[in-house]
Amino acid sequence: MRHSVLRPLSRAARLARALRRTAHGLLPALALSAACAHAAPFPSKPVTLVVSYPAGGSVDVAARILQEPLARALGQPVIIETRGGAGGTIGTHHVVRSAPDGHTLLITLSSHTINPAIYSKLPFDTEKDLAPVSLVASAPQILVAHPSFAPSTLPELLEYARQSRTEIPYGSAGTGSPSHIAGELLKQRTGLPFMHVAYRGGGPAVVDVLGGQIPLLWVSLPAVTQHVKEGRLKAIAVSTAERTPVLPEVPAAAETVPGFDVDSWYAVFAPAATPPEAIRKVQDALVAAGRDPAVQQAFLAQGAVAVGSTAQALDEVVRREIPQWKALAAQAGIQLD
Incomplete structure (x- = not known):
């Protein structure tokens, strides 16, 4: 009869086994930690509102009108970051490349739907790379x-x-x-x-x-x-x-001219993959801001009317205006490079 002989494990083998056991024990803890992080309610840190036009302009003023009521509703500070230039496209591109977690938002002007018509190339797709959040004000x-x-x-x-x-x-x-x-x-x-x-x-x-x-x-x-x-x-x-x-x-x-309508609106957008729950919270905060008499008066002083729309309403504006302005720009020969 043959007998098997148990040979003592080498030091390297004992170390490898210990590491496997440690890793195996850590897996549940790591999974739980990841799940907790994923489940952290929005917002979990300050929210940055990127202004796509120069400081002191109308978009910057609109952002500052909304800053306090938005922060109050979200329970987090709202930081205004100015990234103007190129008709709003520089700030828009920055937001497109930001983490889609709701903590970086864009506030911009109605040139947002004009730019696809007048720039031969944009570094982003206006419709696909941004999620509408709320139309916040309207100005003629x-x-x-x-x-x-x-x-x-x-x-x-x-x-x-x-x-x-x-x-x-x-x-x-x-x-x-x-x-x-x-x-x-x-x-x-x-x-x-x-x-x-x-x-x-x-x-x-x-x-x-x-x-x-x-x-x-x-x-x-x-x-x-x-x-x-x-x-x-x-x-x-x-x-x-x-x-x-x-x-x-x-x-x-x-x-006098039926159907004539050019609205210089202000609106908030988020990166396209932002979770719907985060978009809904920001949307609800902006809708509430649009009903605030102090916000309404502040916009009226700037020649604008506070709106505070749903994300769906803003999406409809974007989808309607982009082809409309593309057709007008093509007929008028309006082009910027």
């Missing part, structure tokens, strides 16, 4: 004229343009801006001879229309509200489908 562009310009209403302006033998210049805040889009939409809807004059921002354009260098200007409402109220400029029409409570006496362009 306004068409103003120098007091010496004959027409004082949109019907008068359209008739004046029909009788004109030359193109009528209008200024905007820049090529591809919401004010440019408003001007081109009016030109396309009426077929009348308006000529675009691009400025480097609304400020220089306002100076020129006040000085009579150009007769007409499409520009954001806050840039000229005081000039209109004091009679230094004539308000012809606002670009949104309805009149604005900021200047309720000024007609909407849609009252």
Whole structure:
């Protein structure tokens, strides 16, 4: 009969066995730790709100209006981080590349849906790489004229343009801006001879229309509200489908040109893979902020109306406007590289 002989394990073998046992014992603890981390309720740390336009501009102001009510609702500090440039695309790209956990959000302007139409290449897909969270405010562009310009209403302006033998210049805040889009939409809807004059921002354009260098200007409402109220400029029409409570006496362009609507909205987005629960919490916080009288008054002071929409409502805006502005830009030959 043969007998098996148990040989003593080498030191290396004993060490390997001990390591296997230790690892085996740690597995449940590691799994539990991972599960707990995954289950940590949102938000578990401060939330960063990335502003896609320069500090001090309207998007930055909108972010600061929302900062305190958003922090209060989420129970975490909200940090504002400015990453302006390239029509909002630099800040947007930063958010697209951020961790999709709800702790990095984007606040941007309606140029968000114009950019795919005017830039030949973007470093992200506007529809696929970002998740809509909430439309937070709405602001019209306004068409103003120098007091010496004959027409004082949109019907008068359209008739004046029909009788004109030359193109009528209008200024905007820049090529591809919401004010440019408003001007081109009016030109396309009426077929009348308006000529675009691009400025480097609304400020220089306002100076020129006040000085009579150009007769007409499409520009954001806050840039000229005081000039209109004091009679230094004539308000012809606002670009949104309805009149604005900021200047309720000024007609909407849609009252003369049916279907005309260019809304310079402000909205919040998140990286595309952000968990639905995190998006819902931020959405609910922004909806509540839109109902806050203090927030409403703060936006009205900026020429905007607080909204606070669902993510679905913002998604519908994005999906409607991108093809609309692509068609307009193609017809008007608007392109930036």
